[in-house]
Amino acid sequence: MIQVQDxxxxxxxxxxxxxxxxxxxxxxxxxxxxxxxxxxxxSTFITSVAYRAAQDIEAAQHRSALPxxxxxxxxxxxxxxxxxxxxxxxxFAKRRELIADD
Numbered sequence: 001m002i003q004v005q006d007x008x009x010x011x012x013x014x015x016x017x018x019x020x021x022x023x024x025x026x027x028x029x030x031x032x033x034x035x036x037x038x039x040x041x042x043s044t045f046i047t048s049v050a051y052r053a054a055q056d057i058e059a060a061q062h063r064s065a066l067p068x069x070x071x072x073x074x075x076x077x078x079x080x081x082x083x084x085x086x087x088x089x090x091x092f093a094k095r096r097e098l099i100a101d102d
Contacts, residue, residue, distance in 0.1 A: 003038070004040065006048045007051050007052045008044075008048055008051050
């Protein structure tokens with residue numbers, strides 16, 4: 001059996017916001033059956049599963065993964081002293097012309 005926990009129960013804040021959903025009957029039936037199977041009401045089930053998915057998506061947005069060979073090349077590149085770059089030097093000069101630091 002798949003275990004589902006109320007991932008929102010540790011949040012110490014009131015349930016002050018509402019979100020109305022339009023669901024297809026078969027989707028609602030499946031949600032209600034699944035929530036009963038894990039001992040939750042449908043609202044807690046939907047909120048918990050959606051919150052967990054949102055956390056996973058946000059974490060994936062902030063994670064970069066490279067194959068070992070590519071990571072080693074990246075690490076070697078950032079360990080090397082910076083080389084002058086004409087385009088970057090020009091860009092910084094233009095910035096100095098356009099923006100005055102206080």
